[in-house]
Amino acid sequence: MNTIRRTMTVTLVATLALFTAGCGDDSKSDTSSAGGSSSTSSGSVSGTITVFAAASLTESFTDLGKKFEAANPGVKVTFSFGPSSGLAEQITQGAPADVFASASAKNMTQVTDAGDAADPKTFAKxxxxxxxxxxxxxxxxxxxxxxxxxxxxxxxxxxxxxxxxxxxxxxxxxxxxxxxxxxxxxxxxxxxxxxxxxxxxxxxxxxxxxxxxxxxxxxxxxxxxxxTSYPIATLKSSKNAAAAQAFMNFVLSPTGTSVLTAAGFQAP
Structure with a gap:
């Protein structure tokens, strides 16, 4: 009888030990999974986007591009700087791009009237x-x-x-x-x-x-x-709409405003 009691006790201890170890592993797994999910969420955009931007935005947008990439490690931003009128013409003729930042509402209207963008937002003056x-x-x-x-x-x-x-x-x-x-x-x-x-x-x-x-x-x-006012819009032909919208939001964010103000731009 004592032998049976000792055997049951050993078995019970072993079972409890295994159960405790299993709980510990589940806890670590959940923490790791949550961390991975959080990381994925914060870097939910990826790929490359091309931003057509007015020449006067060269320094400030180059800076914003680097900051945006740092905040979104999966994204690469490339820029094409030039006269807004020329960039607008390129867009309406089918040049591949994801975002347009113009130094003139007139040139942005040229793009929206052609159906290549919609709902532009003014971000600076x-x-x-x-x-x-x-x-x-x-x-x-x-x-x-x-x-x-x-x-x-x-x-x-x-x-x-x-x-x-x-x-x-x-x-x-x-x-x-x-x-x-x-x-x-x-x-x-x-x-x-x-x-x-x-x-x-x-x-x-x-x-x-x-x-x-x-x-x-x-x-x-x-x-x-x-x-002159500076409007920005994502382009309908964008092949990376999520990242394009994220960059536009970044320009309109307090960080974007801070960079632009430091460069000498005024609030719209």
């Missing part, structure tokens, strides 16, 4: 500033100086947002400016100034800031200056 070489050889002190025949001025082409906004500034100031060169986008205008090929260029405040000590800025009074 920009105003003009005169960029001059650091030594300011032509002694430009205000927008009226750009009307002088002795001052070599670079402008964006009229169909490009920075060209259209500059034209509005000149209209507000009541002056006529005859440029020595008209460039494809605002970065090309800035380059003419940094290379010393012109005395002044009409660019955005953000471009003067991004150029650092390569140029000096001449501010334009608020009652003369003009602005």
């Amino acid at each position: 920009n105003v003009m500033e005169i960029a001059v070489p650091p030594t300011n050889p032509a002694k430009v002190t205000g927008v009226n100086d750009l009307a002088k025949s002795s001052v070599k001025v670079a402008l964006c082409q009229s169909e490009v947002p920075c060209g259209a906004v500059a034209a509005q500034v000149f209209k507000n100031a009541g002056i006529t400016v005859k440029p020595v060169t008209e460039e494809a986008d605002v970065k090309a205008v800035l380059s003419k100034v940094t290379l010393g090929e012109v005395d002044a260029g009409m660019v955005y405040v953000t471009d003067v800031k991004s150029a650092g000590d390569k140029v000096a800025g001449v501010q334009i009074p608020d009652d003369v200056n003009a602005s």
